Amino acid sequence: MPLQILRERILSRLVPEERAASPAGERRRRVDLRLIPPALFVWAAAGAGPWLHATWLLGLSCAVAAVSVLLAVTVMRRHRTGGYPGRSFLLTMAAAMLLSVAAAAHSAVSSAQKHDGPVAEAVAARASCLAEVEIAGAPRALKSQGGSDLSSRWSVDATVTSLSTGGQLLRAEARVVILGGADWQHVAPGQRVRAAGKLRPPDSGQAEAGILAASAAPNALEPADAWTSGPASLGRQFSAAAGWLDTDARGLLPGMVMGDTSGLDEQLELSMQTVGLTHLTAVSGANCSLILGALLLAARSLRLRRLPAAALALAGLGLFVLMVGPDASVLRASLMGAIAVASLAGGRGGRGLSFLCLAVIGLLLIDPGLGTSFGFLLSVLATLGIIVLGRQIVSWIPAVIPRWMAAGAAVPLSAQLLCGPVIVMLQPQFATYSLLANVLAAPLIAPVTILGTAAVPLVPLLPWLAAPLIGAAGLFAAGVAGVARFMAGLPGAAPPWPEGPFGLFTMVLFSVLNVLLVWLAAGPARTVGFVFVAHGAIAETLERIVRMCQRTGSTRTARTAMRGLVQQVHHGRLRGSNMYPGRNLDWPLPGPSDPGRRRRTIPPGGT
Numbered sequence: 001m002p003l004q005i006l007r008e009r010i011l012s013r014l015v016p017e018e019r020a021a022s023p024a025g026e027r028r029r030r031v032d033l034r035l036i037p038p039a040l041f042v043w044a045a046a047g048a049g050p051w052l053h054a055t056w057l058l059g060l061s062c063a064v065a066a067v068s069v070l071l072a073v074t075v076m077r078r079h080r081t082g083g084y085p086g087r088s089f090l091l092t093m094a095a096a097m098l099l100s101v102a103a104a105a106h107s108a109v110s111s112a113q114k115h116d117g118p119v120a121e122a123v124a125a126r127a128s129c130l131a132e133v134e135i136a137g138a139p140r141a142l143k144s145q146g147g148s149d150l151s152s153r154w155s156v157d158a159t160v161t162s163l164s165t166g167g168q169l170l171r172a173e174a175r176v177v178i179l180g181g182a183d184w185q186h187v188a189p190g191q192r193v194r195a196a197g198k199l200r201p202p203d204s205g206q207a208e209a210g211i212l213a214a215s216a217a218p219n220a221l222e223p224a225d226a227w228t229s230g231p232a233s234l235g236r237q238f239s240a241a242a243g244w245l246d247t248d249a250r251g252l253l254p255g256m257v258m259g260d261t262s263g264l265d266e267q268l269e270l271s272m273q274t275v276g277l278t279h280l281t282a283v284s285g286a287n288c289s290l291i292l293g294a295l296l297l298a299a300r301s302l303r304l305r306r307l308p309a310a311a312l313a314l315a316g317l318g319l320f321v322l323m324v325g326p327d328a329s330v331l332r333a334s335l336m337g338a339i340a341v342a343s344l345a346g347g348r349g350g351r352g353l354s355f356l357c358l359a360v361i362g363l364l365l366i367d368p369g370l371g372t373s374f375g376f377l378l379s380v381l382a383t384l385g386i387i388v389l390g391r392q393i394v395s396w397i398p399a400v401i402p403r404w405m406a407a408g409a410a411v412p413l414s415a416q417l418l419c420g421p422v423i424v425m426l427q428p429q430f431a432t433y434s435l436l437a438n439v440l441a442a443p444l445i446a447p448v449t450i451l452g453t454a455a456v457p458l459v460p461l462l463p464w465l466a467a468p469l470i471g472a473a474g475l476f477a478a479g480v481a482g483v484a485r486f487m488a489g490l491p492g493a494a495p496p497w498p499e500g501p502f503g504l505f506t507m508v509l510f511s512v513l514n515v516l517l518v519w520l521a522a523g524p525a526r527t528v529g530f531v532f533v534a535h536g537a538i539a540e541t542l543e544r545i546v547r548m549c550q551r552t553g554s555t556r557t558a559r560t561a562m563r564g565l566v567q568q569v570h571h572g573r574l575r576g577s578n579m580y581p582g583r584n585l586d587w588p589l590p591g592p593s594d595p596g597r598r599r600r601t602i603p604p605g606g607t
Contacts, residue, residue: 046371049107
């Protein structure tokens with residue numbers, strides 16, 4: 001029986017449904033990749049900002065703009081004279097270059113603020129100053145192991161508007177990071193305060209112009225408005241209302257609902273970091289996805305049409321963003337979460353990828369500093385994994401497993417596969433039980449997020465109604481803490497991983513291998529067919545090598561190529577195992593003393 005016929009029969013019997021449905025499925029699941037080059041070009045231009053001087057950025061922008069215009073003009077001229085192959089791709093590349101020029105120009109402005117001007121001179125001199133700043137982000141608690149004094153330090157992103165140092169008043173705008181004491185935890189985004197301290201340069205590759213180590217409490221120049229101070233006040237009231245819960249739930253619940261980790265136990269935080277659950281203690285795309293998904297289900301249960309349901313869900317997501325604070329990271333998380341939900345719910349991975357690219361381009365054009373942000377990179381990679389791999393992994397899982405259970409495993413796996421290489425660059429260790437911990441914690445996350453979010457606005461209005469919601473959410477939060485502590489205590493929970501580029505490459509290889517293993521394990525019949533096809537391809541390759549050597553008359557080449565697989569007996573006779581019972585393997589080879597052909601016929605089942 002010819003090998004090709006055998007292979008076709010095996011595949012037709014083992015995976016007939018996949019082969020029959022492939023052409024139509026490919027047409028339905030066609031992915032639009034045209035926006036990927038513009039997104040990559042814009043990201044590269046934005047990422048170059050903190051590293052290059054403004055002069056270099058402007059020169060690079062002019063060069064790229066000239067190339068893009070020349071490319072576009074050339075394509076259009078040739079198209080008029082009778083068509084031009086690849087016109088759409090070349091025009092897309094020209095548009096990508098122009099967008100990257102816009103990002104580079106914006107980065108040049110930020111680079112000029114960082115490297116030139118009076119603020120840069122004061123930072124380089126490490127001068128003491130009195131600065132008027134506008135708070136640009138929510139305060140973040142600085143954690144340290146061992147319970148040192150850093151546990152009472154806070155970090156705040158701000159923009160300097162004026163600077164007084166050395167008897168001079170300097171008027172300039174520059175981004176800084178303020179490191180201060182416990183009094184700085186009460187400032188709100190958009191608030192203008194006066195800060196006294198000492199400037200110092202930032203680390204290489206950072207978008208900020210400097211770091212201001214505050215030596216005193218902030219002096220408010222104007223009170224914060226309700227839009228910015230309200231979320232902080234709600235967060236403090238919610239944390240106080242959850243004070244009657246046990247230690248783990250009391251510290252974890254505000255973090256999972258509003259991103260407030262100030263009361264989180266250090267040992268619990270270390271356990272969550274070990275098993276890859278730290279993303280739960282920040283307002284991420286997962287929170288926004290759960291809120292948006294719950295609102296969509298509620299709207300559809302009321303039999304609302306798609307557009308009214310989407311409008312209601314987006315309005316609820318906007319209220320959630322205002323409630324937790326319209327910080328830049330929260331806005332990015334809400335956008336990424338909306339894209340992920342739209343892709344999974346609509347079943348349009350190609351369109352979800354286009355939306356993701358558009359979001360990346362827009363966010364980088366607005367804030368080029370995101371080009372060097374690991375948080376932004378991880379958010380994009382997690383969303384990309386859910387869009388590209390999420391539905392595919394769910395389709396690989398057998399139909400006997402419930403779809404909600406399949407999605408519960410596919411979503412964290414798809415996000416982890418793409419985020420893993422970046423995480424090992426930040427923390428060179430391997431989270432052995434990360435996938436299992438995320439799968440076990442997945443059923444507990446939705447009740448914590450939804451019940452806790454519903455309780456936040458009720459705390460100042462109807463505290464008696466908020467109490468049972470907090471209690472129920474705290475019970476599930478304690479379950480998440482229990483999963484983290486148990487998994488972190490297992491042997492081999494965090495083995496070391498190589499650092500640097502080698503660690504990145506090995507983790508990428510490991511992620512690709514995981515995808516292949518999941519694909520093979522999810523379809524046993526497909527796996528058997530794959531093994532038969534691979535074995536048949538190897539056998540065909542060996543036969544072609546023998547025939548090629550027969551035509552060239554080189555016995556030595558044949559022996560070298562077949563070493564380890566076949567064995568010489570004498571004068572042109574080869575012996576090999578027959579893996580296809582019932583089929584004769586005839587390998588003709590020229591003998592050294594006979595220029596003619598000698599044929600060794602291997603009987604069925606023999607050697």
